[in-house]
Amino acid sequence: xxxxxxxxxxxIKTRGQQVTLxxxxxxxxxxxxxxxxxxxxxxxxxxxxxxxxxxxxxNFPDRFSARQFPNYSSELNVNALLLGDSALYLCASSxxxxxxxxxxxxxxxxxxx
Amino acid sequence: DAKTTQPPSMxxxxxxxxxxxxxxSTISGNEYVYWYRQIHSQGPQYIIHGxxxxxxxxxxxxxxxxxxxxxxLILPHATLRDTAVYYCIVRVxxxxxxxxxxxxxxxxxx
Numbered sequence: 601x602x603x604x605x606x607x608x609x610x611x612i613k614t615r616g617q618q619v620t621l622x623x624x625x626x627x628x629x630x631x632x633x634x635x636x637x638x639x640x641x642x643x644x645x646x647x648x649x650x651x652x653x654x655x656x657x658x659n660f661p662d663r664f665s666a667r668q669f670p671n672y673s674s675e676l677n678v679n680a681l682l683l684g685d686s687a688l689y690l691c692a693s694s695x696x697x698x699x700x701x702x703x704x705x706x707x708x709x710x711x712x713x
Numbered sequence: 714d715a716k717t718t719q720p721p722s723m724x725x726x727x728x729x730x731x732x733x734x735x736x737x738s739t740i741s742g743n744e745y746v747y748w749y750r751q752i753h754s755q756g757p758q759y760i761i762h763g764x765x766x767x768x769x770x771x772x773x774x775x776x777x778x779x780x781x782x783x784x785x786l787i788l789p790h791a792t793l794r795d796t797a798v799y800y801c802i803v804r805v806x807x808x809x810x811x812x813x814x815x816x817x818x819x820x821x822x823x
Contacts, residue, residue: 604756633810642800642813643757656810690756701747702811704756 602627604693604705612711613681621676621708625693631655632674633702634666635690643690649674650696678710686712716740717801719817725795727823731788735801738782743805746777748786750797751816757800760786791821 605624613619625632631650635643648656649668668674672693678685688709692702718736725731737746745764749757761768761775763784768775774787788795800816 635813637754642815643811645810645812648810658810688754692756701759701762703759704749706756707754709754 604691604703606689606691606705606708608708609706610709610711612713614713615681615683617681617712618677618679619681619710621678621689621691621710623674623676623691623693623705625672625674625691626703629693629695629703630672631694631696632668632672633692633694634674634676635692635704636660637688637690637707638684639687646676681712683712686710716803716812717814719799719801719814721815722818722820724820724822725788725791727793727821728790731791731795731819731821733786733788733799733801733817733819734783735786736783737801737803740781740803741805744803745805746775746781746784747802747804747811748773748775749800749802749813750795751800752794752797757813760799791819793821793823795819796821 607622633648634646637643645658646660647666652668663679666676688707690707692704694702747762748760751757763775777784798816798818800813802811
């Protein structure tokens with residue numbers, strides 16, 4: 601069975617640019633969550649979406665936004681990139697609105713120069 | 714902030730049991746204990762979770778103390794491929810986020 605997939609795997613951007621990261625959940629999973637993992641730290645929660653609605657938001661600035669599509673895939677957008685946005689961005693999916701067990705994708709590694 | 718405390722690193726000999734402790738002294742009655750691991754900055758991999766009873770699956774066992782203030786993840790026969798960062802997380806099952814701490818870096822040595 602296919603797991604959570606994310607694209608692209610790696611990305612290099614410059615300060616001030618905008619980036620869009622994509623995530624496809626496990627088939628049958630309706631909830632998608634996004635996490636940021638800076639080198640040497642554990643993942644930090646950014647957003648959770650269920651049925652195209654935002655259900656949770658972490659402590660991230662408004663430069664970060666996301667959306668979920670009718671097929672339950674999701675996009676994470678980051679505007680006005682800063683050097684500090686360089687990180688591994690992880691997507692996780694779960695079956696229900698209230699995610700019990702979340703299953704993570706391989707991540708997108710973003711480098712901001 | 715994460716609600717758990719884990720040792721930053723541990724070593725284990727290949728073939729021996731790896732026992733990873735986690736302290737969660739402020740855990741609430743409706744919070745579960747989850748364990749994930751992360752290998753070489755891949756996505757975290759789900760291992761096991763439990764509320765108050767001990768749990769076992771094909772990957773590991775989870776032992777939760779009676780007062781639920783601490784737990785131990787047991788990998789019964791560690792292999793080199795078990796070398797990873799292990800995260801202990803407490804969360805309400807109906808919550809919408811997971812709060813990761815720094816985890817324990819487990820190194821399995823031949």
